[in-house]
Amino acid sequence: VRLAFVVMLGLLFAACAPARSPYHLDYAFPLNIELPTEKYRLANGLEVILHTEHANPLVAVSLWYHVGSKDDPPGRAGMAHLFEHLMFDGSRHVGAGQHEALLARTGADNVNATTSRDRTEYHETVPAAELELAFWLESDRMAFLLDSVNQATLDRERAVVKNELRLRYDNASYGRLPAFMYSALYDDKHSYHALPIGDEAQLDAVTLDDIRAFYRAFYVPSDATIVLAGDFDPAIVKEMIEKYFGPIAPGKPGIVKRAPQPSSIDRERRLIIEAEVERPMIQAMWSVPPLFAPGSPEIALGADALGGIVSYVMVKQDKVAERVSTWVDDGEIASSLGLTVTLRPEVSPEQAMSKLDWALDHARGQRARFDQVMFAINRAKHLSSLVYEAEELESRANLLNRYNHYRGSPAYVGTELTRRSEVTPEAAHEALVEFLPFNRRVLALVTPTKGAPRAGRLVASR
Amino acid sequence: MKRAIFLVAAVSACGGSRFAQPTAGTREAWVVPAGAATETADAPFRQSAPEVASLPPRELPVFEDSRLSNGARIITVKHGNLPIAAVRVVIDRGADQAPPGVASFVAAMLFAGTEHRSSIVLHQAFNEMGASIDSSASYDAITLDLRVLRANLEPALSRVADILRWSTFPDEEFDRARAQQLTRLDRAAAAPGALASDTLQTMLYPESHPYHVALAGTPEAIRSMTKADVVRFYKSYFVPSRTTFLVAGTFDRAALVHRLELELKAWTGESPPLHQVQSQQARPERRIMLIDRPGDSQSNIAIGWRGAPLGSEEELGLRGLGYALAGGIHGLLDRNMRGGHGMTYGVQAQLMLRRGPGPFVITTAVQRDRSGDALKAIAQELATVRATGLDKSTLPSANRAWLAFETGESTAKSMIRMALDGESVDVFRARFLKMMNVPREEILRVAREYLDPAAMQIVVVGDAKSVKPQLETAALGAVELAK
Numbered sequence: 001v002r003l004a005f006v007v008m009l010g011l012l013f014a015a016c017a018p019a020r021s022p023y024h025l026d027y028a029f030p031l032n033i034e035l036p037t038e039k040y041r042l043a044n045g046l047e048v049i050l051h052t053e054h055a056n057p058l059v060a061v062s063l064w065y066h067v068g069s070k071d072d073p074p075g076r077a078g079m080a081h082l083f084e085h086l087m088f089d090g091s092r093h094v095g096a097g098q099h100e101a102l103l104a105r106t107g108a109d110n111v112n113a114t115t116s117r118d119r120t121e122y123h124e125t126v127p128a129a130e131l132e133l134a135f136w137l138e139s140d141r142m143a144f145l146l147d148s149v150n151q152a153t154l155d156r157e158r159a160v161v162k163n164e165l166r167l168r169y170d171n172a173s174y175g176r177l178p179a180f181m182y183s184a185l186y187d188d189k190h191s192y193h194a195l196p197i198g199d200e201a202q203l204d205a206v207t208l209d210d211i212r213a214f215y216r217a218f219y220v221p222s223d224a225t226i227v228l229a230g231d232f233d234p235a236i237v238k239e240m241i242e243k244y245f246g247p248i249a250p251g252k253p254g255i256v257k258r259a260p261q262p263s264s265i266d267r268e269r270r271l272i273i274e275a276e277v278e279r280p281m282i283q284a285m286w287s288v289p290p291l292f293a294p295g296s297p298e299i300a301l302g303a304d305a306l307g308g309i310v311s312y313v314m315v316k317q318d319k320v321a322e323r324v325s326t327w328v329d330d331g332e333i334a335s336s337l338g339l340t341v342t343l344r345p346e347v348s349p350e351q352a353m354s355k356l357d358w359a360l361d362h363a364r365g366q367r368a369r370f371d372q373v374m375f376a377i378n379r380a381k382h383l384s385s386l387v388y389e390a391e392e393l394e395s396r397a398n399l400l401n402r403y404n405h406y407r408g409s410p411a412y413v414g415t416e417l418t419r420r421s422e423v424t425p426e427a428a429h430e431a432l433v434e435f436l437p438f439n440r441r442v443l444a445l446v447t448p449t450k451g452a453p454r455a456g457r458l459v460a461s462r
Numbered sequence: 463m464k465r466a467i468f469l470v471a472a473v474s475a476c477g478g479s480r481f482a483q484p485t486a487g488t489r490e491a492w493v494v495p496a497g498a499a500t501e502t503a504d505a506p507f508r509q510s511a512p513e514v515a516s517l518p519p520r521e522l523p524v525f526e527d528s529r530l531s532n533g534a535r536i537i538t539v540k541h542g543n544l545p546i547a548a549v550r551v552v553i554d555r556g557a558d559q560a561p562p563g564v565a566s567f568v569a570a571m572l573f574a575g576t577e578h579r580s581s582i583v584l585h586q587a588f589n590e591m592g593a594s595i596d597s598s599a600s601y602d603a604i605t606l607d608l609r610v611l612r613a614n615l616e617p618a619l620s621r622v623a624d625i626l627r628w629s630t631f632p633d634e635e636f637d638r639a640r641a642q643q644l645t646r647l648d649r650a651a652a653a654p655g656a657l658a659s660d661t662l663q664t665m666l667y668p669e670s671h672p673y674h675v676a677l678a679g680t681p682e683a684i685r686s687m688t689k690a691d692v693v694r695f696y697k698s699y700f701v702p703s704r705t706t707f708l709v710a711g712t713f714d715r716a717a718l719v720h721r722l723e724l725e726l727k728a729w730t731g732e733s734p735p736l737h738q739v740q741s742q743q744a745r746p747e748r749r750i751m752l753i754d755r756p757g758d759s760q761s762n763i764a765i766g767w768r769g770a771p772l773g774s775e776e777e778l779g780l781r782g783l784g785y786a787l788a789g790g791i792h793g794l795l796d797r798n799m800r801g802g803h804g805m806t807y808g809v810q811a812q813l814m815l816r817r818g819p820g821p822f823v824i825t826t827a828v829q830r831d832r833s834g835d836a837l838k839a840i841a842q843e844l845a846t847v848r849a850t851g852l853d854k855s856t857l858p859s860a861n862r863a864w865l866a867f868e869t870g871e872s873t874a875k876s877m878i879r880m881a882l883d884g885e886s887v888d889v890f891r892a893r894f895l896k897m898m899n900v901p902r903e904e905i906l907r908v909a910r911e912y913l914d915p916a917a918m919q920i921v922v923v924g925d926a927k928s929v930k931p932q933l934e935t936a937a938l939g940a941v942e943l944a945k
């Protein structure tokens with residue numbers, strides 16, 4: 001024990017200088033992949049980002065509206081996502097169901113959309129020769145959506161969204177945990193308080209007028225970015241973009257929330273949850289720096305190391321848990337780090353809590369436990385996963401949009417690779433110590449209970 | 463404890479937070495000038511969709527096919543511009559040759575250690591190379607998937623070769639894998655969608671058939687499984703003549719073949735005679751099984767028939783039918799149940815591809831009070847399709863098939879057919895081209911032949927109190943209630 005303490009102190013002092021990991025890997029890494037782009041704006045403010053890749057006769061279209069559930073109006077949680085569904089029900093010149101039908105006929109795929117807290121993205125991968133169809137469809141719903149929105153389409157899409165809510169959350173084991181956790185970590189004044197999916201009551205409250213106001217405020221060209229990745233001739237495509245998107249009116253943009261907004265949590269919150277599930281569970285969450293902000297890559301790698309340590313203590317050593325996982329939910333105004341411990345059936349969450357705290361203390365206190373080799377290996381995994389992410393065109397287009405949204409420039413892949421490669425175990429450890437204090441966390445303790453909903457019910461919160 | 467607190471204090475004393483710099487800006491806002499237009503003017507070119515362009519003809523990728531001196535096959539495709547490669551190793555036999563759960567267990571333990579490397583050493587090596595690895599079992603095969611940076615392809619393959627030849631299935635790892643497999647089965651039993659699909663399989667195939675039991679096996683089978691079962695499967699089927707390497711990406715083929723030759727030239731072995739999977743069996747009578755989950759807000763529905771085997775004439779027709787019903791982005795069932803009535807978030811239909819007659823399955827989750835309506839809607843769409851066939855707008859476009867070759871990974875995966883029963887490149891190419899243009903009449907024929915309402919098996923997992931009366935009103939037959 002004494003020896004370990006000396007080693008720890010030694011590392012501690014080393015960490016005060018910007019040290020590099022002494023461990024270098026034997027294998028090669030392509031730290032120089034480039035995704036060259038051309039970026040410009042149309043006169044109405046629409047951002048265009050072009051990236052050519054001629055390996056396949058396909059083009060991926062990724063259209064981001066920089067509005068997400070963080071911009072849901074008060075009392076209308078779930079609005080941005082519900083709105084996304086309405087974008088597939090036709091517009092002035094596109095009949096109901098025609099968006100998907102026309103694209104399907106050309107052999108397009110990946111026709112879908114997602115809504116996160118920060119943005120709403122629409123995408124399709126089309127045969128290169130069919131790109132104009134994608135422009136026709138996307139420009140029509142950007143300019144003329146409201147012509148086809150009515151009470152019937154709103155009611156139907158609301159029903160579909162409620163079924164999505166049931167499928168993913170209300171009818172799934174542990175399904176309500178995310179809603180409980182996020183609303184405890186981010187108070188009701190914080191834009192991340194509610195999940196993007198919203199809840200039944202607030203979805204029911206959405207009116208046609210809400211939909212119209214939301215569209216006019218946020219679905220404007222100046223708050224959208226279209227990225228094309230694939231096999232096309234930029235000169236021809238620029239003309240087409242001007243033809244379809246250039247005439248769209250700039251409108252009167254609403255105010256999209258962008259400034260960092262840390263969680264206001266100033267103590268430990270403990271949620272006691274009952275659920276009809278096989279295994280007890282502990283979940284912990286902290287608010288951490290926004291994506292790409294200082295500390296963000298350190299937290300991403302630190303989360304892996306933390307998961308390794310907690311898993312070692314609780315699964316291998318103490319044998320109270322079956323599985324430990326960590327994740328980082330990246331966001332524009334805050335990110336969240338989560339830790340899930342699936343316990344063995346006979347272990348109570350209260351008993352296991354002391355083991356978890358011991359493991360967390362251990363991870364925070366003893367930097368000697370941050371095995372340098374393991375750390376370098378995890379870092380290698382983080383670096384290569386970014387290269388794989390750039391392979392599929394749709395994923396690549398989305399990556400460029402992500403860089404543009406969060407960094408203001410699509411040309412960030414090289415910087416991100418460099419930043420990730422320069423994270424040292426010491427820096428990752430410091431990030432954990434700084435951002436994962438015991439007194440600013442939310443804990444959920446889930447006890448298996450016969451007769452409770454599978455998704456979980458909150459019986460106490462302190 | 464105290465010591466830890468001291469350390470924390472010491473760390474934060476190191477000159478404050480290193481992360482407290484101001485946040486660099488995100489995307490810059492654009493200011494709309496005062497008086498800008500708020501309504502977009504309409505234009506003639508917006509009135510109808512642009513003409514569908516005619517696509518230039520495409521060639522299938524060039525598959526280079528050869529064998530190592532020990533008989534293992536290697537098929538490669540040059541693909542893409544990124545410095546990466548995707549490898550899929552296929553062992554041409556799976557769960558249809560083994561007691562329940564054994565093949566999945568073998569797949570789950572492929573990275574558990576070899577004569578030369580422990581599990582930790584293997585995982586570290588792959589991670590260190592920036593490789594992502596995965597393994598899985600199907601009824602037909604065991605697959606090992608590898609994605610790796612080009613520069614590290616050869617050392618990664620040398621680890622793969624080690625796994626293929628020298629896996630040891632250490633006791634401690636075996637016990638761990640067993641515990642994990644049991645947890646997975648528990649989780650599947652608690653997930654209503656998986657429960658519905660697994661139950662459907664038991665209704666479609668008799669107990670003597672390998673497809674009766676889910677791939678992951680049953681808790682009883684996993685508890686009674688021994689290491690000898692796992693080793694027996696490994697020794698029997700992990701032999702050169704049953705092994706194919708499918709590789710797509712940017713790499714040097716000669717170096718790749720050379721490395722595999724070097725690693726595997728002394729690898730030999732033959733597998734025992736195969737159990738033949740029965741394909742001709744009497745169709746089951748229609749059954750409706752309701753599994754009670756009190757309080758569920760949705761009902762998970764799985765409907766199925768026995769379909770046609772991989773490689774048969776009917777396979778292509780049934781795949782086209784699955785696409786038209788609910789396999790693509792605009793299927794008939796999707797249009798009806800989601801687009802028309804909003805009763806579900808989604809519905810899927812597909813032929814499960816297997817060497818024997820795999821099931822043709824429709825699955826969905828609908829809100830509880832629409833369970834009966836959902837069954838009626840499905841029955842009605844099927845009746846229409848069987849009566850009148852499909853119109854052109856529901857058929858998959860030929861172009862769609864090319865997406866199989868978009869990435870190295872999808873290319874390697876879509877080549878798997880060649881690794882089963884030694885299918886040649888020519889046969890693979892011919893079938894691929896045929897798949898792009900399945901005639902409508904063929905789809906109508908298989909719909910009539912296979913999707914027989916009298917043989918339809920239905921499983922509903924949901925709140926019986928609410929759902930049972932609805933199913934009875936739907937009048938599809940007697941409802942059996944299971945707990």
